[in-house]
Amino acid sequence: MNSGTGSNPAVGDVRPATSDAKEAKLSALIGALSARLDQGALLMGDDVGDGYRGDATDDRGPRPALVLRPRDTADVSLILSTCNDLGQPLVIQGGRTGLSGGARPREGEVSLSLERMTRLENVDLRAGTLVVEAGVTMQSVQEAAEEAGFLFGVDIGARGSCTVGGNIATNAGGIRVLRYGMYRAQVLGLETVLPDGSVLSSLKGLPKDNSGYDLNQCFIGSEGTLGVVTKACLRLHPLPPLQVNALCSLPSLAAAQALLARLRQELGPLLSAFEVIFPEVYAGVATGGFATPPLPVGAGLYALVEIQGQDESENHERFAATLMSAVEAGLVDDVVVSQSPRDYRGLWALREACSAFIFSMDRMVGFDVSIPLARMQDFLTDAAVRLLAIDSSARPYVFGHLGDGNLHYMVRTDRYEDIADAVFDVVAETGGAISAEHGIGLDKKKWLPLVRSASEIAAMRRMKRAFDPNFILNPGRVFDMETEAAGKAPR
C-alpha cells in the first residue's frame, strides 16, 4: 500500500526540517517546474502579493516563497506529482474568500492558485449543464447560466470573487439551499487531480450513474485535502420567469418557525429562500445607513422570504395571499411584498447590508452554525447566558438562513477563544454543527471533536491517507495527522 508513512520518513512538514533542507527542496521544485511551465506559472519574491497570505478572515500567514499558477489540468498534474515526490506541502487557493483560514498559508507551504484556469464551455441546452474550470467565479457561472435561459442554484455574498473550486472544496451553501440544496447538489461531475498526478475525469453530466463509486463526493466539502478539483460539470435549472420576495416583521422566533412551516406546506417548491434578521442587526443596518429598510425597527424578528415560480400572476397572488393569511393568523405583524424588480433587489440589498454592518464593527467574531429547528430557541437562550458570564459586554448579532437551520451568530468581544468555547459547547449540546457552510479550515479544527466522534475523525484520517499519503494537500486543515506522524497507531 502506497501509504507513505512507512516508506517515507520525511513525510509532510511535521518533522522539523532544517532551513537548508527546505531551501533545497524549494530549489528542486522550481528547477523541475520552471522548465516545463510557462513564465506566468511561477510567482516568486516581490511578485507574490499580500493577497496570497490569507482569505477573508483578518489573519495573515507567511508570504509563500512560491505561487504556482497552472493554466490547465496537465499543469496541475505535473505540479502535484512533482510536489508529491519532493514532499512539498501546498496550500490550495481559489478566490480566497473563505472564512475559516483554509486558504491561509502555513510556514513552508507553496501556494497552488487556480486563478488562471477560468475557461467556461457553452451551456449544454438540452442537458441543462455547464462545464467550467475551477478558477471561474460563481458570478460568471450565474451569468452564463442566465444568458442561456437557466438559473444556477447557489448564491452567496462573495459571488463576484469566490471560485468554483473553492465552492466545491467547501460545499458552499447560501440563500437558496432549501430549494436547490447545497453546492453538492449542483455537481454532476468533476475532474480532479490526485497528489500522484493521476487525473480522475468524470464530466459526462449524467444525472443517474451508479457505475462504481461516486468518487466526486469525496472531494466536495473536503476543503482541498484529498485532491485538487480542476473542472466541474454543473447542473442548471430552468430560469424561473417570476422572482418575488417579501420582508416580514414578526413577534418572535417561534412565529418565524411557524411561518416557515406554513410557507413550505402551502408553497411547496415555489419557496426559494427564508432568511432571518434579528433585531440588533436590523437596527444596526437601519441606523448605520447600510440600507433603508421598508419596515420600522423594533420588531421581535425580521424574515426575508422569496419565491421563484413559473407563472407570474398566479404565483405572485398566491404568495401574497399566503403571507396575508399569516398576518391574520398572528404569525406576521407586518409585511412588504416586492412589486417590481427594483423592490426585489432592494430587499436583497437589505439582506446583504447585514454583512456590511457586521464587517464595519471591530472586535467582531463570527460563528456559522446549524441548529435543529426544534432546539434553536434553546441555543439562543443558553448561548446568551454563557456569553454574559464570560464578557458582560458581549452581545450576539444574529442573521442567517432559517430555512436551513443555519445562523450566522456574531459576537463583539475581545475574548474570542473563551467565547468560541462557550458558543460551540452550546452548539454541541443542542445537536448542531459548528460549521454549517464555511468549513473547518485551520481556524475551527480545535472544536471539531465537539461534534464529530473519535471514530468519525479516524475515518477522515483513513481517507486522507488513502488519497494523499504524503500529506501535501492543505495539510493541517480540517484535522491534524499528528498522532500518526508521531509514530502512534493509526486509530
Added chain:
Amino acid sequence: MNSGTGSNPAVGDVRPATSDAKEAKLSALIGALSARLDQGALLMGDDVGDGYRGDATDDRGPRPALVLRPRDTADVSLILSTCNDLGQPLVIQGGRTGLSGGARPREGEVSLSLERMTRLENVDLRAGTLVVEAGVTMQSVQEAAEEAGFLFGVDIGARGSCTVGGNIATNAGGIRVLRYGMYRAQVLGLETVLPDGSVLSSLKGLPKDNSGYDLNQCFIGSEGTLGVVTKACLRLHPLPPLQVNALCSLPSLAAAQALLARLRQELGPLLSAFEVIFPEVYAGVATGGFATPPLPVGAGLYALVEIQGQDESENHERFAATLMSAVEAGLVDDVVVSQSPRDYRGLWALREACSAFIFSMDRMVGFDVSIPLARMQDFLTDAAVRLLAIDSSARPYVFGHLGDGNLHYMVRTDRYEDIADAVFDVVAETGGAISAEHGIGLDKKKWLPLVRSASEIAAMRRMKRAFDPNFILNPGRVFDMETEAAGKAPR
C-alpha cells in the same frame, strides 16, 4: 497503516483455504457469536432458506453456511469486528431485490441480513425528517411519511420488499429523480458500522453541515463494500395535494425530447416524472393483457408524464394546457390526462406492467443504462445494428426514465455475453453509464473499465483498502482486488 495486506497473509478469500481451515473459521465465528447474540440471530443448515442464495436475478449462489441476523447496531458491530478478526467474508443482504448480483453469496461467504432491523422512529414534523433502521422497506417509509403529511421522494417498483439499507447501498433512483434526485439526495444522515466494529453515527438531520468530511457520501452507492449502514435519517417533502399524470403518444424520440424540454421550461418544479415506453413494450403490454392502455398501439413512442403541485385547479389546468399546446406544436399525437385518482393509478399501473411483460418472457437480458440526451438516438441506432450482427433474432425492448436519461434496454437472446459486450461498447461510445441505478454488483464488473478509467478504479481500491483493509464486506462486488492480493503494486 492498518491496511492488512502486509500484516495479514490470509486476507479475504482470494487465497485458497483448505476445507478444514474454512470450517475451523466458521466454528470459531459461531462460537464467538452464539454466546453473545439472541437465538434468532444465527440461522444454519436447513433454516437457511433459498431466498438467501440470491437477489432478483435468476442466478443463485451457494447456500450460506450461516446467516447472521442482528437486532440492532451493537449486534452489527459485534458481528463485523468478529468477522474482521477472523478474516471471514460477508455478503450483506437487505431485501434482495437487486438486479446486479450484489447480494448473491459467493463460496465461503456468510450472510449478514438486516431483515430484523425494522424500527421506524416518529416523523419529525418540524424538520420533515424520518429516522429508520436499515431493514425497513421503502413502502414503510413512504407510508409513514404520508401518514404524517409528507412525501418520500424516491419510488421504485420493488418498493414492497426493497429496504433502506439496500436502497442506500445502491443509491436507488426510480421514477421521480428529475424532481427529487437520487436516493443520495434523500439522505440527511447515516449510522454506519465499519469492519473493525466502530460506529459512525451522524443522525442529526441537519440540512447544512460542513463540519469535516461528509463521510456518509462514501457509503451511498458503494454497494455495501465499505461499511454496513444500520440507520438513516431521511429527508421528506411536503405532501403535494395534487398529483396528475398523462399518457402521450408521440411520433418519435426527438419529439419526446422536445416535449421534455418544453415541460421543464413551462412547468418548472411541478414536473415530477417523465417516463417513456417504446412501441414494442407498449404493444406487448396491451396484447398480452398486462394492462389496458387508454391509447391505441402503433405510435412511435409513448410518454407517461406526471406533475405534483400545491394548487389543484390551477396546476391541473396548467398541465393540461401545456400538453395541449404540445399537441398543437406537433410534438404529441394524442394525450390522455388523468381526471381522477383511479385514472392516475391506472396510468402508473400501465408503466409497472412494462416490467411484468418483460419478466414474462424467457431469455430476456436487461441493461440499465444512462445515455446523454443528445446521444440517445445514436445509442439506439448503433446498438440495434450491433445486436442484429450478433443475433439476427435479437430485438430490443426499451422503456425507462427519459427525464433522467435512463433507459431500461432489454434484449431477448441466448447470447448474453456477446450482446452485453456490444451494448456496453455502444454505451461507452455514446458517453453513457453501464449502470444508471442498478449498480455493478458481481454481474457487471467485467464491463466497469469501459466507463471508468484505470485511475478511477485505482481510487476506488484505495477507498476499499482504507475502510475495509481485510476485504470482508461484499468482496468482489463492483471491482476485484486481485492485483493487490497477488502481491503486485497497489496502483
